[in-house]
Amino acid sequence: xxxxxxxxxxxxxxxxxxxxxxxxxxxxxxxxxxxxxxxxxxxxxxxxxxxxxxxxxxxxxxxxxxxxxxxxxxxxxxxxxxxxxxxxxxxxxxxxxxxxxxxxxxxxxxxxxxxxxxxxxxxxxxxxxxxxxxxxxxxxxxxxxxxxxxxxxxxxxxxxxxxxxxxxxxxxxxxxxxxxxxxxxxxxxxxxxxxxxxxxxxxxxxxxxxxxxxxxxxxxxxxxxxxxxxxxxxxxxxxxxxxxxxxxxxxxxxxxxxxxxxxxxxxxxxxxxxxxxxxxxxxxxxxxxxxxxxxxxxxxxxxxxxxxxxxxxxxxxxxxxxxxxxxxxxxxxxxxxxxxxxxxxxxxxxxxxxxxxxxxxxxxxxxxxx
Ligand code: IPM
Ligand code: MG
Numbered sequence: 001x002x003x004x005x006x007x008x009x010x011x012x013x014x015x016x017x018x019x020x021x022x023x024x025x026x027x028x029x030x031x032x033x034x035x036x037x038x039x040x041x042x043x044x045x046x047x048x049x050x051x052x053x054x055x056x057x058x059x060x061x062x063x064x065x066x067x068x069x070x071x072x073x074x075x076x077x078x079x080x081x082x083x084x085x086x087x088x089x090x091x092x093x094x095x096x097x098x099x100x101x102x103x104x105x106x107x108x109x110x111x112x113x114x115x116x117x118x119x120x121x122x123x124x125x126x127x128x129x130x131x132x133x134x135x136x137x138x139x140x141x142x143x144x145x146x147x148x149x150x151x152x153x154x155x156x157x158x159x160x161x162x163x164x165x166x167x168x169x170x171x172x173x174x175x176x177x178x179x180x181x182x183x184x185x186x187x188x189x190x191x192x193x194x195x196x197x198x199x200x201x202x203x204x205x206x207x208x209x210x211x212x213x214x215x216x217x218x219x220x221x222x223x224x225x226x227x228x229x230x231x232x233x234x235x236x237x238x239x240x241x242x243x244x245x246x247x248x249x250x251x252x253x254x255x256x257x258x259x260x261x262x263x264x265x266x267x268x269x270x271x272x273x274x275x276x277x278x279x280x281x282x283x284x285x286x287x288x289x290x291x292x293x294x295x296x297x298x299x300x301x302x303x304x305x306x307x308x309x310x311x312x313x314x315x316x317x318x319x320x321x322x323x324x325x326x327x328x329x330x331x332x333x334x335x336x337x338x339x340x341x342x343x344x345x346x347x348x349x350x351x352x353x354x355x356x357x358x359x360x361x362x363x364x365x366x367x368x369x370x
Pocket of ligand 1: 114122124125267298300
């Protein structure tokens with residue numbers, strides 16, 4: 001007979017931790033416009049990360065030259081968040097790296113590799129949790145197809161928060177999914193506030209609450225409760241499977257604009273949306289918390305491109321879109337708008353292979369348009 005006591009004790013510990021986490025969630029936002037100095041941490045990441053980050057930093061230096069020279073904005077390199085170092089140290093984010101990160105305000109980060117299996121957590125998941133970056137915001141737009149989507153993905157709960165803390169028993173494994181009132185409410189407010197500020201008429205709440213009755217059920221209930229504070233906005237309920245189909249259904253997809261989803265569905269649907277926009281290399285991602293914010297490409301570190309010697313042909317557009325979001329977040333609206341316009345106008349083609357431009361050549365053309 002299998003002894004279940006140890007597993008039950010482990011589960012008890014998880015529940016205690018989750019109650020504590022739910023208790024300390026706060027929503028006071030940092031106002032960057034009143035800060036004398038803004039520290040931007042730069043993290044290269046793995047694989048194609050250093051290639052696209054090099055270009056993103058060039059653009060940042062170009063756009064913020066005066067403020068950087070005047071000391072109002074500091075660009076600070078943060079080393080050590082490499083897969084080699086993390087494996088050697090057996091930790092997803094080494095302590096001294098975390099300390100450096102905490103001394104910054106916002107981060108621009110290249111993709112980091114996550115080993116499959118084992119117990120090492122993804123650096124992203126660790127950072128999102130430790131810095132409490134609860135809102136993952138991902139815009140996707142295709143003007144010629146009348147598509148203007150923005151995804152508000154809950155970023156600290158769901159399948160992710162305990163994803164590396166599942167329980168293995170002989171012949172059986174259990175993972176845990178966690179949804180809290182506080183966690184659902186804060187992401188729902190982000191989505192509805194955005195809709196209100198931008199005159200959007202509808203928010204699509206996307207779950208699988210017919211199956212995941214407790215967690216998704218709670219998420220959906222809380223989202224609808226929040227929606228009552230926004231009577232001018234219609235809250236629609238969708239299941240994730242049909243929503244995945246809707247995004248490729250040309251006759252209805254342009255009717256959607258704001259999406260509100262739990263963590264894992266948000267992960268999957270935003271890759272799909274990015275692919276529709278032109279590839280996962282083309283979408284940016286913001287991870288917003290009340291104290292910190294982290295901006296990154298939505299794609300991974302692409303080890304295959306590196307193995308095939310194609311790293312320099314990686315598409316920097318995703319990280320550059322993330323950079324526009326960073327600039328907006330710290331109140332540099334003009335710089336953000338200039339970069340957005342240049343990204344929209346730049347006709348240079350990056351195909352991810354030798355037929356297209358390298359990350360550097362693309363960025364040369366982009367900078368010429370700024
Ligand atoms: C993303 C990525 C991450 C996620 C990985 C790297 C942990 O896919 O940002 O969407 O699953 O959230
Ligand atoms: Mg993803």
